Amino acid sequence: MRVAMIGTGYVGLVSGACFADFGHVVTCIDKDPSKIERLERGEIPIFEPGLDDLVARNVREGRLFFTLEGAQAIKDADAVFIAVGTPTRRGDGHADLSYVYAAAEEIAGLIDGFTVVVTKSTVPVGTGDEVEAIIRKTNPNAQFAVVSNPEFLREGAAIEDFKRPDRVVVGTDDERAQAVMRDLYRPLSLNETPIVFTGRRTSELIKYAANAFLAMKITFINEMADLCEKVGADVQSVAKGIGLDKRIGAKFLNAGPGYGGSCFPKDTIALVKTAQQYGAPTRLIETTVEVNTARKKAMAEKVAEAMGTRELTGKTIGVLGVTFKPNTDDMRDAPSLDILPALQAMGAKVQAFDPEGAKEAAHMLAGVEFKSGAYDAAEGADALVILTEWDQFRALDLDRLKSLLKTPVVVDLRNVYKPAEMERHGFTYASIGRG
The missing domain is CATH 1.10.1040.10 (N-(1-d-carboxylethyl)-l-norvaline Dehydrogenase; domain 2)
Structure with missing residues (x-):
């Protein structure tokens, strides 16, 4: 089948590459010239394990393409996926659907023959109705069906999640659209993956x-x-x-x-x-949002408590990991964005290391000095904070670590190490929930 994927962000790029790997012909479309240029050179703009090889293989085998001008790809497509961003809208907390609606208008004037228009972006209940109305108004003669097909991809394991999902959710009552979606996901039948067909609004709410x-x-x-x-x-x-x-x-x-x-963070607020x-x-959910926000802010106080002082002026704190989770370079709403500035506000100098996120984090964490390795981040620090549980932080040389730290204080916010082991090596050790 022929697929047009509008948006080459995290969801669009992973989904497009995986559909191509299923054997479909996929064209990924984006308005950002630099992003398309990088992709055409074989450079992947995000870090996701295995994605570079997956993209390269399918480009080489003629199933995956990238373009700024998607008119022909949309016209030829059996299914057009909308996989653009839906960030939290400033001021009121609702999801910003402007990119989704712009994509719908673009699609409306280009589809030729029956086409399934699929919202892959995470969108509030009723968005599919609005997308359908936009297409119908722009092109009253268009033959199409709007389908909700939410993604459930974990960053760091997205390819595995796409190819071996717990389920695929498809929101549509249109029989022709159901047939197209079954064909798109037919390769998953070998894994006996459940495909849950629901109404469109139900599908949107499931996500x-x-x-x-x-x-x-x-x-x-x-x-x-x-x-x-x-x-x-x-x-x-x-x-x-x-x-x-x-x-x-x-x-x-x-x-x-x-x-x-x-x-x-984005989806709980939108809900x-x-x-x-x-x-x-x-x-x-309201309470969940409030408690989580307060927790991130409180972690800096936990670090200070472990150091035995609330005055951190003149103190240096080493930090291991700044991305919100391992195996990604994604900094969006990472706890580090609250914790590190709070430590700085208490007077501390912060030096950090992250295997993949440092480049992005440097734009978001002013004044943080980024180091080239875990031991570099620890050297000369009055305390070391483990903030993201990257694998390479799980078996550090504790004797070497202690020799590098000015004072042997470790605050393990991911419970990577065992308290007895850390105490045996002479550390003042604090962790989460191990009273």
Whole structure:
């Protein structure tokens, strides 16, 4: 089948490359000349394990193309995917749908014959109706169906998630559109992947509901971690004890400094705003947003407490990891964006290392000195903070680390190390929820 993918951001590029790897002919379209030039040179503008090889292979085999001018690709396509950004709108917290609606207008004047228009972007309930209205108004004679097909890709594991998903959700009542979507995802039938067909509005809500539930789960275990510290319990054992219950499950029960990234912060706020708009407030999600925001801000105080002082003037703090999670260079709403400036406001000098995120972070974290390695970040520091659990931080040479630090204080916000081991090596060690 022929696919046009509008947007070459995280979702569009991964989805386009994976569809091409399924055997479809995919053209990825973007308005950014520099991004298209880089992609045509074989440079991947984001860090995602395995994506560079996947893109290169499918370009080489003639199934994946990149272009600024997508008119012909849209005209020839069996399915046109809208995979543009939907950032939080300034001022009111709603999702900014301007890029989605602009794409719909562009598509309307170009489709030729029956075409399935798929919203892959994360959009509030009712967006598909508006996209359909825009296309119908712009081109009353167009033959098309608008379908919701939300993505459930974890950064750092996106290719695996696309090719071996828990489920595929498709929102449409149009039988012709259902047939096209079945053909697009037919390669997944070998894995017996469930394809859930629903109404379009239901599909749109499934995406938000899924992310909001996971955000609540993270926030719940973080609150349990705070309680564990007060009563002398171990949050990791609590998480294991409840996670073995199949009704709960073990995933997303890792206590830490709060959730971040491109999805959870944006989607929880958008769901809250949508619910308020329809007069059905989501109190649990509202509280989740509030608690998570407060948690990220409180982590700087935790670092100061471990150092035995609230006055950090003249102190140097080393930081390992600044991206919101490992195996990505994504800095969107990363906890580091709250924690590091708070440490600086308390008077500290901050030096940090991140395997992939330093270039992006340097634009967002003024005054932070970025180092070339983990041990460089620790050298001369009065305390070391483990903020992102990259694999290369899991087996540090503790004796070397101690020799480099000015004072042997380690604040482990991801519970990478065992308290007994750190104490045995002579560290003052603080972690999350292990009272």
